[in-house]
Amino acid sequence: MARMKFLCDAExxxxxxxxxxxxxxxxxxxxxxxxxxxxTINDGSPxxxxxxxxxxxxSDAPCAAVCPVDCFYTTDDGVVLHDKDICIGCGxxxxxxxxxxxxxxxxxxxxxxxxxxxxxxxxxxxxxxxxSEERRKYGSNRLAExxxxxxxxxxxxxxxxxxxxxxxxxxFRERVTWRGSSGLTWGWGVAYSKPGxxxxxxxxxxxxxxx
Amino acid sequence: xxxxxxxxxxHQDDFFSVVKALLVIVLLLSIAxxxxxxxxxxxxxxxxxxxxxxxxxxxxxxxxxAGTTQVAGMDSGVLINIRxxxxxxxxxxxxIPAAGAxxxxxxxxxxxxxxxxxxxxxxxxxxxxxxxxxxEIDRVLHWFVATIFIFLALTGLILLTGRxxxxxxxGHDVFSVIASASKEGHNLFGPLFLLGVIGLFIRxxxxxxxxxxxxxxxxxxxxxxxxxxxxxxxxxxxxxxxFWLVIFIGLTLSATGLIxxxxxxxxDRLIIELSxxxxxxxxxxxxxxxxxxxxxxxxxxxxSLESMTSGYVDANWxxxxxDQWAEACEAEGAVIAGEELAKKQRLRGTKNRVPDRPAAxxxx
Numbered sequence: 001m002a003r004m005k006f007l008c009d010a011e012x013x014x015x016x017x018x019x020x021x022x023x024x025x026x027x028x029x030x031x032x033x034x035x036x037x038x039x040t041i042n043d044g045s046p047x048x049x050x051x052x053x054x055x056x057x058x059s060d061a062p063c064a065a066v067c068p069v070d071c072f073y074t075t076d077d078g079v080v081l082h083d084k085d086i087c088i089g090c091g092x093x094x095x096x097x098x099x100x101x102x103x104x105x106x107x108x109x110x111x112x113x114x115x116x117x118x119x120x121x122x123x124x125x126x127x128x129x130x131x132s133e134e135r136r137k138y139g140s141n142r143l144a145e146x147x148x149x150x151x152x153x154x155x156x157x158x159x160x161x162x163x164x165x166x167x168x169x170x171x172f173r174e175r176v177t178w179r180g181s182s183g184l185t186w187g188w189g190v191a192y193s194k195p196g197x198x199x200x201x202x203x204x205x206x207x208x209x210x211x
Numbered sequence: 212x213x214x215x216x217x218x219x220x221x222h223q224d225d226f227f228s229v230v231k232a233l234l235v236i237v238l239l240l241s242i243a244x245x246x247x248x249x250x251x252x253x254x255x256x257x258x259x260x261x262x263x264x265x266x267x268x269x270x271x272x273x274x275x276x277a278g279t280t281q282v283a284g285m286d287s288g289v290l291i292n293i294r295x296x297x298x299x300x301x302x303x304x305x306x307i308p309a310a311g312a313x314x315x316x317x318x319x320x321x322x323x324x325x326x327x328x329x330x331x332x333x334x335x336x337x338x339x340x341x342x343x344x345x346x347e348i349d350r351v352l353h354w355f356v357a358t359i360f361i362f363l364a365l366t367g368l369i370l371l372t373g374r375x376x377x378x379x380x381x382g383h384d385v386f387s388v389i390a391s392a393s394k395e396g397h398n399l400f401g402p403l404f405l406l407g408v409i410g411l412f413i414r415x416x417x418x419x420x421x422x423x424x425x426x427x428x429x430x431x432x433x434x435x436x437x438x439x440x441x442x443x444x445x446x447x448x449x450x451x452x453x454f455w456l457v458i459f460i461g462l463t464l465s466a467t468g469l470i471x472x473x474x475x476x477x478x479d480r481l482i483i484e485l486s487x488x489x490x491x492x493x494x495x496x497x498x499x500x501x502x503x504x505x506x507x508x509x510x511x512x513x514x515s516l517e518s519m520t521s522g523y524v525d526a527n528w529x530x531x532x533x534d535q536w537a538e539a540c541e542a543e544g545a546v547i548a549g550e551e552l553a554k555k556q557r558l559r560g561t562k563n564r565v566p567d568r569p570a571a572x573x574x575x
Contacts (some may be wrong), residue, residue: 039280040278041265042278043279047262047265049265049266062295067374068370068373069378070383085387086387088387089394091483095295095298095487096295096299097295100287100289106475
């Protein structure tokens with residue numbers, strides 16, 4: 001069985017937010033909810049990095065451990081899903097989650113939380129695959145159609161990878177081994193047009209000899 | 212021709228390399244003293260990916276590394292929330308087992324105590340004369356707070372321990388309905404509890420300052436040790452401690468509860484997690500105190516419940532448990548005879564709240 005994982009390559013992510021938009025569109029999530037977000041650290045300074053974050057589908061998920069009504073379950077593919085019929089919208093999963101994945105629509109009185117919504121790895125919920133009920137509550141079930149999550153499929157720079165953990169890490173391992181620059185490629189000239197500039201700064205990287 | 216050119220260039224290269232070498236030697240000699248003073252020559256600069264440093268910081272989780280994001284929402288710029296796990300571990304591995312142990316332990320102690328001591332009887336029986344202990348407004352306030360607090364305690368305990376206790380009994384679907392109703396009810400009635408606590412404070416604070424005999428009462432544990440009942444005023448030291456527990460823990464529960472109930476005033480996850488910890492610990496302590504309070508008000512002490520139902524207590528009860536107060540009342544002439552009280556209650560249309568058994572019968 002596959003063990004589904006997301007991996008965001010921070011050397012490639014350009015903070016375009018296409019994954020956020022793609023997810024929102026594909027799953028038709030309620031207003032105010034973003035199952036995925038892009039976080040940029042040291043924004044605007046040399047060395048800034050961006051990461052696309054959503055539910056990481058933990059092996060031992062804190063949300064599932066803390067849920068007072070025990071509404072989480074892990075599929076055979078290692079995807080952490082939850083049952084909205086059981087969820088009471090208490091918000092505890094959001095406080096326990098390291099990645100801020102669980103989201104809550106503010107529908108109730110006094111701004112109280114509605115039922116939790118989070119990334120499903122485009123795998124729907126406990127209802128029958130691709131039933132209208134499943135679509136209404138959880139959005140798309142692309143996994144049942146043999147497709148991967150749309151956020152990763154849409155990623156223009158292939159920064160966001162989704163799929164079986166082994167495959168994803170093989171791709172990433174190859175990238176790390178043959179990466180063209182060491183990450184000091186700040187500025188247009190350095191990054192694209194003048195390899196000599198890079199060499200002068202000693203930032204050729206491990207692929208220097210790979211012409 | 213070609214060969215010539217090549218050799219010429221080679222000669223030129225040789226010449227330039229000699230010049231270069233000389234220049235390097237001159238340069239080295241000129242900086243040699245500093246280089247020697249500084250020790251070994253600096254190693255060649257090693258280029259480190261700035262990302263490596265960044266991710267090390269993020270992964271070591273010494274602090275939540277916050278960035279910027281286009282997505283609105285609580286802490287949406289935080290990449291890894293480190294305290295969530297501490298809170299979860301506390302709740303699941305410490306708070307829930309401790310709550311079970313404490314509440315179960317207190318209940319067990321009370322049952323054991325009752326089986327051994329059979330509660331405190333009226334030593335002199337009923338006198339048939341009465342003293343007004345709690346006015347109607349105080350009784351209404353007491354039962355208002357009591358009803359709300361018991362409801363909040365039940366719903367809160369369902370939410371805290373239901374996964375361990377109730378899900379194995381009723382299943383996920385049924386428990387979800389119970390838990391959802393508990394959550395909504397808890398949120399709806401929670402703010403009323405604050406009003407009740409404020410009311411209790413206003414009505415009772417003047418009688419709950421430490422006073423004469425409190426230390427002695429505590430040393431004798433309210434008469435549990437040392438035979439003779441220690442002297443006490445309107446409230447004994449135990450009741451005073453319960454009052455201040457209700458006020459302080461009650462206000463803590465209200466404050467943290469409001470923080471939790473309205474999560475849209477900019478409070479972040481840390482504040483909410485701390486509130487959940489305080490709310491849980493405080494609530495469990497107060498429920499444990501409530502067990503003791505209910506026991507002392509009912510089975511644990513004969514004729515004490517009347518003070519909160521009719522408001523009147525038997526004069527003998529007052530003399531036994533609150534001698535200073537009883538003496539003060541008697542000095543004021545506030546003792547009401549049984550027939551007089553029954554007549555008063557008939558006039559008011561109140562049902563017989565005071566047992567109108569003749570004093571003589573009861574005494575013997």
